[in-house]
Amino acid sequence: MNVYELDRIEHLRDWLALSHQVYQAVENDLGNCNWQPIEHGEVVKFKPNVRPLVSPKSLFFSEQENMFVFDGEKFRETLPEHGPRVIFGVSACDLTAISYQDKHFRKDPYYQARRQQTLLVGIDCTKPCDGGFCRSVDAGPHVKDEIADLILTPMPSIGGENTGWWLICSSDAGRAAVSGMDLRRADSSWSSWREMNRRHTEAEFKSDVHIINGIQRINARAVPDELWERLAHQCISCSGCSQLCPTCSCYATRDVAEDTNMVRQRVWDSCLMVGFQKEASGANPAAEAGRRMYRYWYHKFSEDYVAQMGRYGCVGCGRCESTCPGSVGVHSIMEKISNA
Amino acid sequence: MLDLTPQSIRLVERYEDGTDIDHFTFEPVDKSKGLPEFADPAKVEPGQFFMLSIPGYGEAAFTYAGMPDDQGRFIALIRRIGSLTEALFQMKAGDTLGARGPFGKGWPDLNGNKVLVIAGGCGLAPVAAKIDALIAAGSDPVVYFSARNEAMLVMREERSRWHKQCKVYEAVDDIDSAKGSYMHGRKLPDNLKQIEAEQGKFDHIITCGPEGMMEAVCRIVTEAGHPADHLWLSLERRMHCGVGLCGHCYVANHLVCEDGPTYRWDQLGELVVKERAIKPPAEQVDMAVNAGSCCRG
Structure with missing residues (x-):
């Protein structure tokens, strides 16, 4: 080298x-x-x-x-x-x-x-x-x-x-x-x-016990649905975490008229939005806020994704914590689920 | 590299085929360089889907309700249910749209097996091409099709053909106002029992319909001793890309557009454990009650 x-x-x-x-x-x-x-x-x-x-x-x-x-x-x-x-x-x-x-x-x-x-x-x-x-x-x-x-x-x-x-x-x-x-x-x-x-x-890093415990609890599926639902009450679906997360990659598409042409655009989307999975029929597999919140953190910390992607979906930048107005960024979430 | 840009297709023909449901035939506009993959009978498998673009309204996933023919003409059964399909229902023969595909995993090769196909409402569309393929392979599938009422008995032309080619059972929930003759039973377990009594055990079962219905089918047949790894179903999720990028169609760590839409029941069961992706219905499912609330795309 x-x-x-x-x-x-x-x-x-x-x-x-x-x-x-x-x-x-x-x-x-x-x-x-x-x-x-x-x-x-x-x-x-x-x-x-x-x-x-x-x-x-x-x-x-x-x-x-x-x-x-x-x-x-x-x-x-x-x-x-x-x-x-x-x-x-x-x-x-x-x-x-x-x-x-x-x-x-x-x-x-x-x-x-x-x-x-x-x-x-x-x-x-x-x-x-x-x-x-x-x-x-x-x-x-x-x-x-x-x-x-x-x-x-x-x-x-x-x-x-x-x-x-x-x-x-x-x-x-x-x-x-x-x-x-x-x-x-x-x-x-x-x-x-x-x-x-x-x-x-x-x-010099601070203690990461809550992170390690939280990861273990997510992977053991040890966090009850009721807790996700309760934590989700704090999420106002602003999607700030998804926007700032360097690994979030979901997008939606939309058609925009431009002169006589039509342009298909893609824009960032977030799985924390209520309409993310909503189908035209009204059916919505992710209608419950708690399930959407679980989804977000499952995607960041599940071993299922480690098997596919070679590592966790979270890189530990902490931006979600600093932007979240509802105190459900990574440190707050991991604290709460590791103590649940 | 993926190509996320559609190619132009033409609406060849459409006719009403159920309440708010039309039967569409499309073909590629440009066949000068051979058939594009989404319209090539050698590239498409029953159970796969394509992305249909209606310029100005967006793009949605639709199943192939019939394999492309050698002219590249392919069929979709589409229900008028949102803004995109509303725009589609304003279109007429000769209008230009876009398509790309084929995407997803099709049904497994079950030729030579004794197969029962159980479909509810619009759930007939994703299995229709498979029924054709099994008939063509001489595998004599048995079809059990159920809908809310007679008006929701979709794909009438295909069904009248199948009646001559294989055994077709039909049931409607609203039997009192029905004019045709249907199975007497209204409950799914009773009808399945009757079919098995007449036809014997099946090697494989394929099912498609509303999720609650499929869950009930899978539960009933596995409880009756049918192996879960010989049981197949097709999931529906919102999709924006069809190629595993946009993230919308997740079920646990799977993306239905790439890993599905067809699943083996025991394998889907693992995902269900991970995310409780399909919830059992709160009460006993009357097969036809939910049937018809589903349409691909």
């Missing part, structure tokens, strides 16, 4: 911006962090250890997109078109979610049109973020080689000051993207420093 030393992260970003559209999480005045395009030469400081409000999910699985056009006679597919892109500075939880989505959307032409043009630059987290529990669901805090093209990991700091970064080329595409850049080869000490850093970071 090629590993290089890097003084400033922005140098790498600027280099990649020569040939790619680069997206980076940028903090606004309110302290919220969102994915924004950064042009070559633009002076925007890179801030490590931030959790953007949203994951980069929508850069691949668009919140709303056109699928095809009907002109009255024929249907014509409308695939997204753009050049090469870089998503820069993605943390391990979000990268894990992207690899999960890669599997789900492996044959989806719209997702793949974006994904195949995208290089992923991951970054190791050096401290737990607020509400994050990636360690408990094998999704962080460090980036696994197979889920990013390039990985940034910090060199040991001196007096709290960052002294530079190691740049790990973990894929052929990553290696190709930095070829030609003036980089020093790292000596072999990087891997032991990185490993030590990981252990330090993992030791």
Whole structure:
């Protein structure tokens, strides 16, 4: 594996911006962090250890997109078109979610049109973020080689000051993207420093007993229907959890008139909505709110899905907890079901 | 890579075939490069479904009520029940729509077996092509078809043909106002008992209808000793994609569009345990009471 030393992260970003559209999480005045395009030469400081409000999910699985056009006679597919892109500075939880989505959307032409043009630059987290529990669901805090093209990991700091970064080329595409850049080869000490850093970071995570217990109770089907029904009273079907969840992938379709044409769009949907499974006849297999709530968490933590997808559907980012107005995000739910 | 874009089809013919139910025939507009898969008799299996697009109104799943012929013409039995089907019922022969498919798992190959097909109301549509296939294979299926009333005895042309080709039992719930002659019994267990008394034991049973009806059928026949792994049914769920992406048709960790819609009863039973996907009816099901509340799509 090629590993290089890097003084400033922005140098790498600027280099990649020569040939790619680069997206980076940028903090606004309110302290919220969102994915924004950064042009070559633009002076925007890179801030490590931030959790953007949203994951980069929508850069691949668009919140709303056109699928095809009907002109009255024929249907014509409308695939997204753009050049090469870089998503820069993605943390391990979000990268894990992207690899999960890669599997789900492996044959989806719209997702793949974006994904195949995208290089992923991951970054190791050096401290737990607020509400994050990636360690408990094998999704962080460090980036696994197979889920990013390039990985940034910090060199040991001196007096709290960052002294530079190691740049790990973990894929052929990553290696190709930095070829030609003036980089020093790292000596072999990087891997032991990185490993030590990981252990330090993992030791800082708060207790995850409720998460582990909750997972066990869901899989043992030990949570009574009545409790799901009671918890569901707190859900106002805002779908905030599904929107922010980096692995939620459900969508609905709708037809929109455009001049003389008809456009089929797909838009994000949520299994917590009462009409999600409702059929034209009025029959609704998921009419009960408790069943919808069970469904959501079953999809995130069931071993049945581990067998299909190779891991839990939850990557431990904690965004559902921070957005849920009804206190039924992941920590609240797992607390309640593990103590039930 | 999947193709989620439909191809143009033409409405060839439609006629009334039950209360608010029409019998539709479609064909691809462009056959210049051969038949598209959804209209190719070599690619479609009985029990599979296609996605029908009505531009401006969306897309929904419908079962093949008849296999495509060598001209690529295929049949659907569709009930007017929502905005999409309402728009479809305004269309006339020659109008253009869209289709893609075929999707899902069809019925298993049961040729050479003694098969009983139990259908309720519109549940006849997903089994109709299988009945044809079993007849063509010389397997002499026995059909038991039940509906709420005479007006809901759908697929009359197919049934009049089957009456000449195989044994067909018919029952209606509203027997007092019925003009034709039907089975005397109104209760499902009684009728099944009578059929078995006349026809002997069956190797396999296929059933389709409202979920409550199918659950009752499966319970009754398994209690009577029919093995659960020789019992098949077809589920209906809302579908937006047909290819396992949109997530709407979940039953536990299955997606009905890909893993179904046909299921073996014992395998579905495992899913039912996981999610209690199909609930037993609160009271004894009178076969025909619910029949007819169901239609694919």
